[in-house]
Amino acid sequence: MRPDHCVTRNHIEVWHPRVLPAGPERIRFRTVLRGSLLAALVWTVAACFAYVLYNPLAAAVLGGLFTLSFTVGFGLRGRAGHSARCSLYGALGGVLDKSMAGL
Structure with missing residues (x-):
C-alpha cells in the first residue's frame, strides 16, 4: 500500500462521520478522537462504574477487553500492509466504532 494513501478516511472508520474531511486526505489523530468522542465517553463511564460499583478488578477486565480488541485490530491492519500510523x-x-454498534 502506498504511504500517501494509507492514512485516509477510507481506512479509518469513526463513529461520527461529520468530523471527517470532505475527500480522501490525511487525517489527524485528534480527528479520530473527536469523531469517536461518544464511544470514548461510554468506555470511560463504563470503566468508572465498574470500578466504583464492583471493584478495581472489574475495571481492569474492561480495560483488558479494550486493549485486546485494539491489539487485534492493530495486528490485522499491519498484516494487511497498512503503515503503523494507519x-x-x-x-x-x-x-470505538464497533463498540457503539448497538446504540
Whole structure:
C-alpha cells in the first residue's frame, strides 16, 4: 500500500462521520478522537462504574477487553500492509466504532 494513501478516511472508520474531511486526505489523530468522542465517553463511564460499583478488578477486565480488541485490530491492519500510523488510527477508530454498534 502506498504511504500517501494509507492514512485516509477510507481506512479509518469513526463513529461520527461529520468530523471527517470532505475527500480522501490525511487525517489527524485528534480527528479520530473527536469523531469517536461518544464511544470514548461510554468506555470511560463504563470503566468508572465498574470500578466504583464492583471493584478495581472489574475495571481492569474492561480495560483488558479494550486493549485486546485494539491489539487485534492493530495486528490485522499491519498484516494487511497498512503503515503503523494507519494501523494505530484504524485500530482505535475501529474499536470505538464497533463498540457503539448497538446504540
